[in-house]
Amino acid sequence: MDAKTQKYDRQLRLWGSSGQEALESAHILLINASAVGCEILKNLILPGIGQFTIVDPGTVSQNDIGSNFFLDFDSLGKQRAERAYELLGELNEDVKGNWAAKDIHSILKEDPGYLAQFSTVIATDITRETAEKLAALCWVGGQDANNRNPAGKKNITFVWVKTVGLFGAARIAVPEHTIVETHPDNVADLRIDTPFPELSAFAQSFDFDTEDSLEFGHIPYVAILLNYMDKWKQTHNGKIPSTYAEKNELKANIRAGMRSVDDENFDEAISSVLRSCQPTTIPSEIKALVNDPKCEHLNAESENFWILTRALRDYVNDHTKSDGLLPLSGTIPDMKAQTDSYVTLQSIYKTKAKQDVQEVSKVVESLLSSLGLAAGSISQQEIETFCKFSAFLKVIRYRSLEEEYHQPNTKQIDPDSVFPYYVLLRASDSFYDDHGRYPGEGENWEDDVDQLHANVGTLLQSWGIANDAVSKDLTHEICRYGNGAIHNIASLIGGVVSQEIIKLSTRQYIPMNNTFLFDGARSVSAVFAV
Amino acid sequence: MARETHLETTIGTSLVRAVADAKVLMVGAGGIGCELLKNLVMSGFKNIEVIDLDTIDLSNLNRQFLFQKQHIKKSKAHVAKESALAFNPNANIISRHQNIKEQEFSVDWFKGFDLVMNALDNLDARRHVNKMCLAANVPLIESGTAGYLGQVTVIQKDKTECFDCQPKETPKTFPVCTIRSTPSTPIHCIVWAKSYLFGLLFGNAEDDDDEVLVKEDSNDDDIAKELAALAAESQALKEILASMDTEGFAERVFNKVFFTDIHRLRSMEDMWKTRKPPTPLKYDEILHQTEDLPGAMDATTLEAVTLKDQRVWTLRETVQVFSESLEKLSTRLKEMRETDPEASVQFDKDDAETLDFVTATANLRAHVYGIEEKSRFQVKAMAGNIIPAIATTNAIIAGMMVMLAFKIINKRLADCKTSYLVYGRHRPQLIVSEPLAKPNPKCYICRNSYLAIKTDTKTTTVQDLIDLLEGYSISDVEIQESGRVIYDPDFDDNASKTLVSLQLTDGKFVEVVDEDDRKIILCLKDVDMDSLDGERFQIEGDVEEALEQQTQMKQQLRDAEAAEQQAAHVHEEDPDVIMTDDNRKRKHDEISGPTSGTSGSGEEAPLKKSSLTSTAHPPLAEDEVGNGSSTEQAVDVDEVVMVDGESFNVVVLD
Structure with missing residues (x-):
């Protein structure tokens, strides 16, 4: 076991070597080495992203030292970008770091395609105007609109993070994020309602009349279910139980077959009746996915995900190969059984899963060749993983910042919990537009309360929402904070944001969509797609 | 400075002052601990004591950012303190490389803190700190993480649920015969390798059979005979041990456990009537085979596909790893025994040689029994109770802990x-919060009343104590300590003995239960007779009040039981209500089985299964239709990996 595997052991158990590889290919840009920005980078450098770059024109102030763990007393007056780069870089020698003591606008003036090299852009301490500009650039793959190179276009994840007093917020925007390994709790797909021939034969190989109580007590519950389901079908025109009463009847039939209370295998069968009576179908989310226009209009630049999804569609539509069902996952749960019958059952499911993968592979190969792509350019391993999790695929299409500002989805936000914070943060941006500073940043913070509350009113009015949706107490509170950041909130929000960036970078687990809001004073938080 | 700092504008100057004055104890300087210490120091906490008995390991460095490579093998507590001070020299941090369970950390010592924060990784220490904080009446912030999941809460005597208010899952155990004779799953083979064979070869002669092996009910003659035969087998292996570190040792051990012993088992025909009998293996036959055995693919092509760590070894590779690791461990043991004849090598999941040995022997046994073999990566998780751990989750949880600390110091427990x-x-949310739960009236830990009692344990007798209690009309008492009976009305043998002779010494918790079932815990403080002003005892706290509290608690318990009976009655009419083990009707959102969690060599594992994680997929209504496989998630929530270390013997990773 090499040192790297050992160092990363505890996280490899979460996202495996494929996730680690994806993480190591990430290049992350942090705009402004704020407290929250440095906390995010800390949590990304530790598990070993490939590279990070810090862009920040500022120098280290007393307030920075008070809230940012990675800027120490010796840093006072020095370049923030450089000091943060140095101190964060010490966390992991395997991660490459870069820095630039410049303003992002001047960098982009010199090099309009600057952002294209990054997989994720994290922006902190920026104005709404800058956020909109950066988000728009990331949305089109970091290329400048005037000299865009369509072939080089790729997704860049844009993340905008704010901390104000005890509030924190994060917004993620990326046109499309596809996930195969969503890590569902359970991928077992037993097909009790529609057993394939090898499975039926397995179930029939058990002698339910055996004299041997040990043997009887070790008939795998899958075989028990199949057996009783088969009997049921014979007396019900080939249909499986559909009503609650019918399912209970099937349970009672199985219970009647028990010889002793020790027959745990029968208990396992009974407790699986309800889920086994759910007809095996294609989940509606997956049906929608295979009908997505991206599947229809494949081209040589299409992501593997869409080529695979198209292959899945063609496979499912070919009933002679698939019976109209998704490829079998091939995994079975633990159960009471003799080792050899368990192994046999396992191999029956695995063999069928392999056959399904082979059929899908054939479709993939023919799609690749029709697209003019090299045979084998989607690996067998990738096809296998895709088939195994085909019932749990996920595509997230985030709303852009532009959409949020022009067609706000305010109804998505729970009015009782975090809606007021969302309004206040938006109103603070309007306040900045008017005054060139954030509420509470002036000499006397109380002077800003009325003005900010007026901004709140204007926003609410434009959305057609009653003016009392935000209490003046909260307006007071945010003015009192004076746009100040404290370390603990930076650390907490930094943890949340880096966690979502890991989910996005590893392409595993489902990341949040699209805004996270938190208030430490009231322990309130929510995620919503605005 | 003219302007207030950001901290002052945010949380207020008075709270900033209170925070600076507060004395906090941090138990644990691991994953959560590193984040927590940083946050405390950066939030203006000035008096912090941090304790951790652990040393730094390479596998900590992906998240325990106060540690670096050059710190490996050093004390976590000391290094954490030094690293945190480098960034904020103003704080006063005391670090202790010690076990929190040591006697010097008495109830009085706990009383010296305004707040205790647990950043622990095991049930045993969590339970201990819980009890000490209850006895000292100090608020405790408890925390835990596992992968992307985590939890944080506050425990305050009589106000909230305590750590033991909800039952915790006990470590999984296996019958001896399953492990020693008739394994049927990979974990059986791993337990055999780790807890039986490893201990026998490299452990002390004294610490025999591991606690995970439970002796079966030996009324059965066959089982009794088999147990006797197994004992003889172990004895024979011990004899081979005498030749440790000599030529051919590996082969002798191998042939003993994988040939001779298996051969004997195989001859017991009754055992294999319904099971596939095991197939003995011979050392030289495998090593001298020119071709590798079936099931094993060409090692070089495999290497290209996956790391050696993450694929299953071929049989010959396994035997090679077996003999190499056995040789290295024998040499290590021999060197250790030169200075300490009692020395032993312990299994440690992060110790490559011990893990190699356990992987190889578990897989050889699996091969013998036709059980699926596992990669070293998988064996590590199963044998080491590994819980995935990352910086992000720890950062979030530590951040929440400090938010709670602000509130507690601000006297805002509500x-x-x-x-x-x-x-x-x-489930779109990332963080879900709910009000603190009230104490469980049945809790046998926090529903007690704790009183500190000073006496000279060298001269005070049990009878003296009984007389003292009689004085408060606490009569017909039963006295216990750590589960052993010291005295009851039918057992007065100890009455005239001194406390010290019964190991009732400084720091011990003496449980007193009277005829009305009122329970008082006396925390013993050993002092010199002279300091007691002629009294035999001095009690801190109000005995009458404690008794009154106990009477009230008993009433609450009776009320709760009455309410339960009512609920049980409803249950009879409604078969769909899910009942838990203790027959307590659970809230709807807690539907998913027992709270899990015990102690862990795993990382910062959480205290109990979140009632919320368990409904990651809300229970489906009877006729809600979904895809066959996805609906299974709705039911199989017990598999959620939200567990706490050692109880979780198997972490099956796909």
Whole structure:
């Protein structure tokens, strides 16, 4: 076991070597080495992203030292970008770091395609105007609109993070994020309602009349279910139980077959009746996915995900190969059984899963060749993983910042919990537009309360929402904070944001969509797609 | 400075002052601990004591950012302190490389803190700190993480649920015969390798059979005979041990456990009537085979596909790893025994040689029994109770802990909540919070009243104590300590003995239960007779009040039981209500089985299964239709990996 595997052991158990590889290919840009920005980078450098770059024109102030763990007393007056780069870089020698003591606008003036090299852009301490500009650039793959190179276009994840007093917020925007390994709790797909021939034969190989109580007590519950389901079908025109009463009847039939209370295998069968009576179908989310226009209009630049999804569609539509069902996952749960019958059952499911993968592979190969792509350019391993999790695929299409500002989805936000914070943060941006500073940043913070509350009113009015949706107490509170950041909130929000960036970078687990809001004073938080 | 700092404008100057004055104890300087210490120091906490008995390991460095490579093998507590001070020299941090369970950390010592924060990784220490904080009446912030999941809560005597208010899952155990004679799953083979064979070869002669092996009911003659035969087998292996570190040792051990012993087992025909009999293996036959055995693919092509760590070894490779690791461990043991004849090598999941040995022997046994073999990566998780751990989750949880600390120091316990980090396909939230739960009236830990009592344990007798209690009309008492009976009305043998002769010494918790079932815990403080002003005892706290509290608690318990009976009655009419083990009707959102969690060599594992994570997929209504496989998630929530270390013997990773 090499040192790297050992160092990363505890996280490899979460996202495996494929996730680690994806993480190591990430290049992350942090705009402004704020407290929250440095906390995010800390949590990304530790598990070993490939590279990070810090862009920040500022120098280290007393307030920075008070809230940012990675800027120490010796840093006072020095370049923030450089000091943060140095101190964060010490966390992991395997991660490459870069820095630039410049303003992002001047960098982009010199090099309009600057952002294209990054997989994720994290922006902190920026104005709404800058956020909109950066988000728009990331949305089109970091290329400048005037000299865009369509072939080089790729997704860049844009993340905008704010901390104000005890509030924190994060917004993620990326046109499309596809996930195969969503890590569902359970991928077992037993097909009790529609057993394939090898499975039926397995179930029939058990002698339910055996004299041997040990043997009887070790008939795998899958075989028990199949057996009783088969009997049921014979007396019900080939249909499986559909009503609650019918399912209970099937349970009672199985219970009647028990010889002793020790027959745990029968208990396992009974407790699986309800889920086994759910007809095996294609989940509606997956049906929608295979009908997505991206599947229809494949081209040589299409992501593997869409080529695979198209292959899945063609496979499912070919009933002679698939019976109209998704490829079998091939995994079975633990159960009471003799080792050899368990192994046999396992191999029956695995063999069928392999056959399904082979059929899908054939479709993939023919799609690749029709697209003019090299045979084998989607690996067998990738096809296998895709088939195994085909019932749990996920595509997230985030709303852009532009959409949020022009067609706000305010109804998505729970009015009782975090809606007021969302309004206040938006109103603070309007306040900045008017005054060139954030509420509470002036000499006397109380002077800003009325003005900010007026901004709140204007926003609410434009959305057609009653003016009392935000209490003046909260307006007071945010003015009192004076746009100040404290370390603990930076650390907490930094943890949340880096966690979502890991989910996005590893392409595993489902990341949040699209805004996270938190208030430490009231322990309130929510995620919503605005 | 003219202007207030950001901290002052945010939380207020008076709270900033209170925070600076507060004395906090941090138990644990691991994953959560590193984040927590940083946050405390950066939030203006000035008096922090941090204790951890552990040393730094390479596998900590992906998240325990106060540690670096050059710190490996050093004390976590000391290094954490030094690293944190480098960034903020103003704080006063005391670090202790010690076990929190040591006697010097008495109830009085705990009373010296305004707040205790647990950043622990095991049930045993959590339970201990819970009890000490209850006895000292100090608020405790408890925390835990596992992968992307986590939890944080507050425990305050008589106000909230305590750590032991909800039952915790006990470590999984296996019958001896399953492990020694008739394994049927990979974990049986791993337990055999780790807890039986490893201990026998490299452990002390004294610490025999491991606690995970439970002796079966030996009324059965066959089982009794088999147990006797197994004992003889172990004895024979011990004799081979005499030749440790000599030529051919590996082969002798191998042939003993994988040939001779298996051969004997195989001859017991009754055992294999319904099972596939095991197939003995011979050392030289495998090593001298020119071709590798079936099932094993060409090692070089395999290497290209996956790391050696993450694929199953071929049989010949396994035997090679077996003999190499056995040789290295024997040499290590021999060197250790030169200075300490009692020395032993312990299994440690992060010790490559011990893990190699356990992987190889578990897989050889699996091969013998036709059980699926596992990669070293998988064996590590199963044998080491590994819980995935990352910086992000720890950062979130530590951040929540300090938010709670602000509230507790601000005397706003009512504003504190229990928070969970959650994950699930149909669950958009990341953090879910709920009000702190009330104490469980049945809790046998926090429903006691604690009183500190000073006496000279060298001269005070049990009878003296009984007389003292009689004085408060506490009569017909039963006295216990750590589960052993010291005295009851039918057992007065100890009455005239001194406390010290019964190991009732400084720091011990003496449980007193009277005829009305009122229970008082006396925390013993050993002092010199002279300091007691002629009295035999001095009690800190109000005995009458404690008794009154106990009477009230008993009433609450009776009320709760009455309410339960009512609920049980409802249950009879409604078969769909899910009942838990203790027959307590659970809230709807807690539907998923027992709270899990015990102690862990795993990382910062959480205290109990979140009621919320467990409904990651809300229970489906009877006729709600979904895809066959996805609906299974709705039911199989017990598999959620939200567990706490050692109880979790198997972490099956796909």
